[in-house]
Amino acid sequence: MTDATPDIFDRPADAGRAGRLQAGLKKRYAREKRFKAYGIMAVAVAIGFLTLLLFRIIEQGHTAFYAHEVTLPVYMDPARIDQAYPEGTNFELLVAEQELARLGVQDDAAGTQARAMRSLFSSELKYRAADMVRDNPEIIGKTVTIVAPASDEADLYYKGEISIETPADQRRLSDAQIGWLDRIKAEGAVRTHFNGALFTNGDSTEPELAGVLGAVIGSALMLMVTAVIAIPVGIGAAVYLEEFSPKNRITDLIEVNINNLAAVPSIVYGLLGVALFINWMHLPRSSPLVGGLVLALMALPTIIIATRSSLKSVPPSIREAALAMGASRTQTVFQHVLPLAMPGVMTGAIISMAHALGETAPLLLIGMVSFVPGIPHSVVEPTGALPSLVYIWENASERAFHERTAAAIIVLLTFMIVMNAAAILLRRRFERRW
Structure with a gap:
């Protein structure tokens, strides 16, 4: 009796199976390479369009x-x-x-x-x-x-x-x-x-004297009102819905509506602001107060969704350990869960503020498209904002306003980039890996 064992691939059936296996592997590797190539192409196209956009804005606005x-x-x-x-x-x-x-x-x-x-x-x-x-x-x-x-x-x-x-x-x-x-x-x-007049002057009918200071201060006052209202209310609503509310049809309906509100067009919020804050509450038109209230309504769904997502990312063991040590439900949430979720909460809040900074349609409906030459000193004075200033200057007949339009866009993009960079840095600085 011989100890020699025949090779399993010596048989024709086994050799054919091995060939099909090798061909399948080649197809799978080819699909992976194509997928990577498609991904690289998509990123390259996105970077190309972004570069083209920035180049065009800088080319027109640097003068x-x-x-x-x-x-x-x-x-x-x-x-x-x-x-x-x-x-x-x-x-x-x-x-x-x-x-x-x-x-x-x-x-x-x-x-x-x-x-x-x-x-x-x-x-x-x-x-x-x-x-x-x-x-x-x-x-x-x-x-x-x-x-x-x-x-x-x-x-x-x-x-x-x-x-x-x-x-x-x-x-x-x-x-x-x-x-x-x-x-x-x-x-x-x-x-x-x-x-320097571009940064120290307010709006003017003469392009060489027009500046963005009034619009910058107006946007800052408007964002201050938005942050004071939207961030505490949004975080509070998210904490209640995620940690304290009973799970029933009413809360399910609330969650669905919050998700739907995040997708509502911004111009609808502008119409709501005109009807509620101007026509009914008689708040001053074209003021940062009304603009901030409208943008707060827009920012609330985003803050609530981001905060709830951050609370869900905290491991259940944190809650169980705190409760096991005798902490109450409120102590567990506000002393353990919420601090650990704060990086995501802060990121969502900052991104929602950056999104509110660039909104234009609601501001046009509440009257922030009018010409306001002065510098605002309070939230109830008429003023403009950077997005509405871009709209006004681009529609001006003087050719010199067009270069200032691009310059105002550069200033607006700078603020948005800084805010988004701050969100990324805060998240990386305080984020914990579980």
Whole structure:
């Protein structure tokens, strides 16, 4: 009797089975490679679109972060300056006429050239000149230097957004005005500087003077109202529903409605805000108070869902151990379960606030689309918000507002990125692995 054992794959049936097994393995590995390739392609497409979006916004908006000022020598003519009320003096016309004379340009009887020259400088010129006269009346009768912002069209020309080659019917600057701007710049009277007014001014009808400060403060006040209302109420509701409420049809119905409210379009919340807070409660329209209340209603479902998910992630052994040591149900929840779930709770709250910051439709319905030039000082004053400011500027007729629209989007995206990054960092810092 021999000890030799025949190889099982020597038989034809076994060899065929081994071949099918190898072919199946190759197909499975090929499917895995295709799946990975599809995933990489999806991520690459998403990154590509995001990069394209950011590049387009930055390309259009980076010019709004710098501006041009013109240094002008001005003779303070005593015959034309009202020392008692400097604001009543037409400094713009005074400067325009003197600048025309300095450039050797002859004006007509109707003052056409003077009006054209005056449009190259911002209206800020008259306020700066009036402040100089008010602070130092002794300059009347002397030649002083005034630094004034270039007008929106002149600023765009110096930024290269407008060219002499552009057809005349497609630009608001005439050939003569472009020639004057070139001569002024050749004399070294034009200076490029960081546009701090974009961050220190409120909204304005003149693009070169418009800023985002009023909208930023309005958004901050609105988010403060939203956070004060939505976060405590949302966390409290989630704790009750998850830890204390009886499991019956009523609680099931509440849970279904909360999930449905998270998917309701934001414009519906705007309609609710108009009907409830403005028409019925008579709260001030266009105020951060009403905006915060509307956004709080929007943020509540998200906070409740995120908080309940975080509470569910805490192991049951934590609750059982606390109860076994004699802790009450309330002590167990608020001294053990909720602190361990707090990273997820904080993440959900911050993300809901970031989502509320970018909402536009509810703000348009409650009147935050109106022009508000001042800086708000309380939650009941009319104000704008960053999303509504973007909407207003994009629909403005002046071309210079379009670059400021992109700049406002950059500011808004910066706030949202910071808030989302804070949520990620907090979660990673305090998250526990079970």
